[in-house]
Amino acid sequence: MSACDTDPGPSQELVADVFARGCTSRATLEDIGSKWAQLALLALGEGGYRFNALRRRVEGVSEKMLSQTLQTLERDGLVTRDVVSAIPPRVEYALTPLGEQVAGRLRELADLLERSVPQVTAARAAYDSRG
């Protein structure tokens, strides 16, 4: 089954499917799911950030990973990169409309997990004590 953008046929209803191996939606989901991408999107959901400010907001991210992550997100059309040629140089990152939608969904997920910490902690303790 699983129709996707990679499907060859001259189909009339071409629906993407995250379960399909080569589907762009699956690849995008993977891009978004990465540790640093999630946090970068959540941070940018709060408003625009300059590179180093974003780096401080996302605790523990290295320059390299933040840079790579932002490039991927920019390429997917989720993040804009605005270069202000000045001294010192400034680069402002923000979400596109699509990025806003994605960040909104992630926010809901993050809120749910933040509220569920006690439950998760208990589940882990139970699992670990059983072996």
Add this chain to the structure above:
Amino acid sequence: MSACDTDPGPSQELVADVFARGCTSRATLEDIGSKWAQLALLALGEGGYRFNALRRRVEGVSEKMLSQTLQTLERDGLVTRDVVSAIPPRVEYALTPLGEQVAGRLRELADLLERSVPQVTAARAAYDSRG
């Protein structure tokens, strides 16, 4: 700032924060975000699955990775593992109530991305043609 479950103080309002380095909610978000965990949760959102059926549903996953992923999700209290001792043996996987909630959020995200494939594809083409 960033209060979390690892905070020491005798605080009255202990709120988890996914941005905090050692926060359980951040770790859980990472568990959920992994390529295979996302797809496994989405699949289980459709109903219970046995191991090999789930493996077929999640195209491309290896036995090893599916097994590992399910263990992590079980430990976090998102998935239940029901062993039916019979010949041949059967193991049924399903979502917990918390898992259902998480899977629901993921479904919304996946739907959004599936609908946005043309937009993402266009963004990538534009990005790549610029260098």
Add this chain to the structure above:
DNA sequence: CCGCATCCAAAGGGATACTG
């Protein structure tokens, strides 16, 4: 200030073979 390049250690993840 922004971020690319290089190096290197550590984790991720696939293929295969084997057990209950």
Add this chain to the structure above:
DNA sequence: CAGTATCCCTTTGGATGCGG
């Protein structure tokens, strides 16, 4: 059927140093 164990290659990701 449902895994575990092993091997081994690939990717991730941090640290450091340099350039615009």
